[in-house]
Amino acid sequence: xxxxxxxxxxFVENRNKQFRAxxxxxxxxxxxxxxxxxxxxxxxxYLQLHAYMLRVAIPYGTLNSRKMRQLAYLxxxxxxxxxxxxxxxxxxxxxxxxxxxxxxxxxxxxxxxxAIQTSGNCIRNVTADHFAxxxxxxxxxxxxxxxxxxxWSTDHPEFxxxxxxxxxxxxxxxxxxxxxKAHDIGIQMNRNEAGEPGYRIIVGGGLGRxxxxxxxxxxxxxxxxxxxxxxxxxxxxxLNGRRDNKYKARIKILVHETGVEExxxxxxxxxxxxxxxHQAPPAEMIEAIEAQFLPPxxxxxxxxxxxxxxxxxxxxxxRSFVETNTDLHREDTHTIVTISLKPIGGxxxxxxxxxxxxxxxxxxxxxxxxxxxxxxxxxILPHVRRDDLPEIFKVLKDxxxxxxxxxxxxxxxxxxxxxxxxLATARSIPVAQELSNAFEDLKRQKDIGPLKIKISGCIxxxxxxxxxxxxxxxxxxxxxxxxxxxxxxxxxxxAAIGERTGPGFSYxxxxxAIGRIIDRYLELREDGSETFLEAYRRVGADPFKDALYSSxxxxx
Amino acid sequence: xxxxxxxxxxxAEDRWEAEGGLFIDLEKFGQDVAEKVSENTCVDxxxxxxxxxxxxxxxxxxMIRIPFPSFADGRGFSLAKxxxxxxxxxxxxxxxxxxxxxxGFARSCGFDEVEIDxxxxxRQPEDQxxxxxxxxxxxxxxxxxxxxxxxxx
Numbered sequence: 001x002x003x004x005x006x007x008x009x010x011f012v013e014n015r016n017k018q019f020r021a022x023x024x025x026x027x028x029x030x031x032x033x034x035x036x037x038x039x040x041x042x043x044x045x046y047l048q049l050h051a052y053m054l055r056v057a058i059p060y061g062t063l064n065s066r067k068m069r070q071l072a073y074l075x076x077x078x079x080x081x082x083x084x085x086x087x088x089x090x091x092x093x094x095x096x097x098x099x100x101x102x103x104x105x106x107x108x109x110x111x112x113x114x115a116i117q118t119s120g121n122c123i124r125n126v127t128a129d130h131f132a133x134x135x136x137x138x139x140x141x142x143x144x145x146x147x148x149x150x151x152w153s154t155d156h157p158e159f160x161x162x163x164x165x166x167x168x169x170x171x172x173x174x175x176x177x178x179x180x181k182a183h184d185i186g187i188q189m190n191r192n193e194a195g196e197p198g199y200r201i202i203v204g205g206g207l208g209r210x211x212x213x214x215x216x217x218x219x220x221x222x223x224x225x226x227x228x229x230x231x232x233x234x235x236x237x238x239l240n241g242r243r244d245n246k247y248k249a250r251i252k253i254l255v256h257e258t259g260v261e262e263x264x265x266x267x268x269x270x271x272x273x274x275x276x277x278h279q280a281p282p283a284e285m286i287e288a289i290e291a292q293f294l295p296p297x298x299x300x301x302x303x304x305x306x307x308x309x310x311x312x313x314x315x316x317x318x319r320s321f322v323e324t325n326t327d328l329h330r331e332d333t334h335t336i337v338t339i340s341l342k343p344i345g346g347x348x349x350x351x352x353x354x355x356x357x358x359x360x361x362x363x364x365x366x367x368x369x370x371x372x373x374x375x376x377x378x379x380i381l382p383h384v385r386r387d388d389l390p391e392i393f394k395v396l397k398d399x400x401x402x403x404x405x406x407x408x409x410x411x412x413x414x415x416x417x418x419x420x421x422x423l424a425t426a427r428s429i430p431v432a433q434e435l436s437n438a439f440e441d442l443k444r445q446k447d448i449g450p451l452k453i454k455i456s457g458c459i460x461x462x463x464x465x466x467x468x469x470x471x472x473x474x475x476x477x478x479x480x481x482x483x484x485x486x487x488x489x490x491x492x493x494x495a496a497i498g499e500r501t502g503p504g505f506s507y508x509x510x511x512x513a514i515g516r517i518i519d520r521y522l523e524l525r526e527d528g529s530e531t532f533l534e535a536y537r538r539v540g541a542d543p544f545k546d547a548l549y550s551s552x553x554x555x556x
Numbered sequence: 557x558x559x560x561x562x563x564x565x566x567x568a569e570d571r572w573e574a575e576g577g578l579f580i581d582l583e584k585f586g587q588d589v590a591e592k593v594s595e596n597t598c599v600d601x602x603x604x605x606x607x608x609x610x611x612x613x614x615x616x617x618x619m620i621r622i623p624f625p626s627f628a629d630g631r632g633f634s635l636a637k638x639x640x641x642x643x644x645x646x647x648x649x650x651x652x653x654x655x656x657x658x659x660g661f662a663r664s665c666g667f668d669e670v671e672i673d674x675x676x677x678x679r680q681p682e683d684q685x686x687x688x689x690x691x692x693x694x695x696x697x698x699x700x701x702x703x704x705x706x707x708x709x
Contacts, residue, residue: 011694021687022657030680035655038628121628151696157664158637161630238634239604273641281700 001064001370002147002292004112011154012109015116019043020102042122042160044115045101049422054093054101055118056108060128060146060170061089061373061380063113065360068371070111072356078104083356085341085349087413087464088167089127089373090118094420116154121162123153123234129171129178130374133295134336134382136328140189140197142172144290145226148281152227159234163241164249166234167206174493179375181205181214181495182467184251185233192220199226203233203263204255207461211497212252215260217267225271228278232271236263296368296383298331303387311390318393320442321404329383337367337381337389338374339396340403340411344440345433348414349377358399366392376413378406408445409453409518410436413464417457417474426474426481427507428457434511439518448518450531454489467491469533470517471498472510483510487517487544488536501545513548520547559651560677562659562670564689567682570671572598572619579621582610593617598649603631607638614644621671624652633665640666656684663690664697 004012019039026036044055056071063071071091075083078100079093086092096104108114118125126149133141149168153159159166170187171178180186186202199221205214221229233251240258242248255263312319327336339359342348351359359379363371366388372380384392396402405411412435415421417428432455439445454468458475465471471486482504489498505513520543525535536544561568573579582589582601590612593599598619601610613620620639622632636648650662651671662670670685690698 007694007699011696014694018657025684030684031655032679035627035657039657121630155661155695157661157695157697158633159630160658160661161628161633235634235638239631239638243629243631273638277641281696282703285700285703 001062002059002143002289008112009109012112012114012116015043015114015155016102016105016109019105023098023102038120038161041120042117043101043105044118045098046119047422048094048420049418049424050420051095052098052101053420054096054104054115055086056091056093056113056115057118057125058089058091058113058373059150060126060132060143061130061375062128062132062143063371063373064369065364065371067111067113068356068360068363070107070113072353072360074104074107075356076353077107082350082352084347084416085351085373085377085379087375087377087415087462088118088125089130089375090125091373092416094416119165120160121164121166122160123156123162123166123168126150126153127167127169127178127183127375129173129176130372130376130380131177131327131336131382132172132372133293134329134334135173135175135177136330137175138173138330139191140172141293142170142178142187142189143293144286145187145189145199146170147289147293148227148286149230151281152230158231159238162234162238163243164246164251166237166251168230176491176493176495177374179464179467179491179495181493182207182211182464182491183214185230186214187226190220192222196222198222201229201233203267204252204260205495206250206252207464207466208250209247209459209461210253210256211461211466212256213495213497214252215255217260217264224280225275227280228274229267229271231278232267232274235270235274236266240266295330296370298334298368298383299385300331300333303333303385308387308389315390317397317402317404318390320446321393321396321402322389324404324408324446325406326389331383333385334383335386335389337384337392338406339379339381339401340406341378341401342405342411342436343400343403344405344410345437347429348412348432351379355399355401358395358401362392362395376411378411404442405445407450407452408442409439409448409451410445412436412453412455413468414455415457415462417455417463421457421462423460424457424474425459425476426457426483428455428463428472428474431455431472431474431483431507431510435514438511438515447528448522448532449528450533452491453514464491465489466497467495468498469536470514472514475504477504481507483507483513485510485513485517485548487541488533490533499541501541501548503549516547517544520544558674559671560674561649562672562682562685563668564663566686567677577618589613590616598647601635603629603635605635607635607642610639610644611642614642614646617644617646619647619649620644621649621651622667624650624654627653627655627658633661636662636666656680656688659685659688660690660695664695 169183172189188200201218202214367381414432418424456463456465467489484504486498593616
């Protein structure tokens with residue numbers, strides 16, 4: 001866990017003072033509303049449908065109990081007792097008052113947190129694999145690099161006024177849990193033939209109204225070249241990205257219109273210059289960052305397997321939780337627990353202040369004081385001993401946090417949609433809730449198997465519907481909500497953009513329509529081990545289109 | 557319209573033309589611009605120009621001026637940085653809609669001064685610019701520079 005040094009503390013404090021002054025200068029007219037807007041956005045403050053919204057950065061999704069408790073404090077004191085974890089590993093407060101925001105930022109500063117660059121046309125909060133440092137399949141922990149990128153991108157003088165927002169994600173494992181191919185820059189840690197560590201650099205991925213899978217511009221980049229190389233990409237983008245149309249301003253459009261070969265050579269040309277001139281951070285500093293992400297000293301005393309399996313076998317709910325919500329840890333005495341923030345019928349990603357404190361306590365008591373937020377809007381205890389699972393489950397159950405649905409149908413990603421967002425064209429949270437209610441039987445969900453449903457309430461695709469196995473996009477058709485379905489999307493290392501099935505469905509029709517897709521899948525799958533995505537890849541879209549549209553005709 | 561120059565020591569009147577300096581437009585002269593340039597010339601360049609077409613200016617142009625049509629258009633920052641990276645050592649001036657909050661960024665990217673109109677100078681007086689001097693603007697980039705090379709900004 002990275003701890004601030006004096007400079008980090010001074011920086012955040014100074015930044016908060018600047019923002020306090022900017023609020024005052026807006027009020028005294030020194031700053032016009034147009035000029036104030038990007039400044040408040042750079043500090044995470046949006047104006048939403050009903051109120052301001054403050055988006056707080058959780059860099060690469062890593063936090064500890066002290067930070068989580070402070071997030072709970074903010075929720076209780078300045079919001080309505082809850083917060084909303086987002087698909088960029090951040091937390092949003094939906095009801096703060098403008099006058100309170102400088103105080104909220106100061107309170108965050110006390111626990112080494114901030115809201116810097118969670119919005120605006122700059123480099124956003126860097127995201128990483130939420131199992132970083134814990135997963136059994138990991139080659140290298142991506143978080144030291146992510147922290148370096150946080151520092152490098154923070155207030156970078158050249159890149160604060162880009163054509164559009166800019167998102168970077170990094171993973172250190174071959175199984176991509178960070179959706180790196182759908183980011184402006186995706187970074188995959190790898191090794192060259194000599195076994196030296198470096199990075200594969202992927203550019204120009206993105207979702208939104210023009211979804212694109214990123215293209216590899218460098219198969220292997222030596223570690224020490226990372227910052228000059230990224231500066232080269234950003235410089236090419238800042239100078240050449242389109243500024244005439246906000247919807248064509250992301251780097252994916254530049255890559256698409258320029259062509260990957262041409263853009264690669266533009267980047268390489270600038271990189272040659274950058275490489276010789278770049279003021280890289282001192283090597284001792286990089287080592288100091290790395291030292292802060294060393295794994296905890298795991299308690300590796302042997303587990304009484306007999307006893308543990310008897311306890312698990314005796315409690316079907318616990319057994320189901322262990323099967324569904326845990327993942328392989330690098331230490332076989334340990335496991336990774338995913339706490340689902342998707343209770344049946346609930347709002348995906350919401351947690352109350354009390355629930356945040358429960359999770360903080362668990363991290364402190366059983367989890368080496370570490371917590372993670374996933375882009376799938378869940379909370380992770382990355383390191384727990386397997387024989388602590390029964391106790392952890394009990395505490396979670398009492399707090400309403402033990403839903404055993406991770407990776408299943410009701411583990412839905414949904415954007416805030418029309419319930420909060422000024423851009424939304426349709427509701428998304430209520431669709432998630434109704435779907436979750438329609439499939440409330442967890443046994444049935446388990447039988448259906450791994451399934452990622454992702455819902456966006458407008459074309460900007462914050463709910464990642466393009467990479468959902470089943471994606472739902474809510475649009476406005478002449479004042480009526482209309483939901484389009486896409487199938488076959490995939491956000492992992494086998495990334496794919498989902499295909500549209502055809503005409504949309506009304507709010508009332510969308511849940512039954514998803515039901516018909518599921519029924520068709522259950523009919524045509526080869527056996528219980530063939531997942532929805534595998535079946536879709538085998539049979540294609542037609543059987544599902546048939547289920548969607550011909551039965552609709554029969555009913556009419 | 558009168559304009560104001562912002563430098564690290566505060567506001568100043570622009571004396572460039574009064575002291576015999578000329579402004580010439582890169583786009584007007586195209587490839588021939590290098591021949592027109594001397595030690596009393598400032599070349600106005602557009603902010604979407606490719607660095608390769610500026611190389612003829614490096615030796616002789618006393619000043620290069622880069623426009624900011626809107627403070628949200630950050631191309632000028634990268635262009636200034638590129639000019640410095642390619643070895644231009646004359647004066648770099650940003651002109652147009654730059655706001656006080658960007659002064660430190662502009663200086664860090666290689667600009668020496670910023671030219672703003674009187675209206676903006678009245679709305680954002682000198683103290684708001686002096687609050688954002690590059691040496692006071694805490695930044696990771698400057699910190700790395702200091703730690704690595706033992707030099708201050």
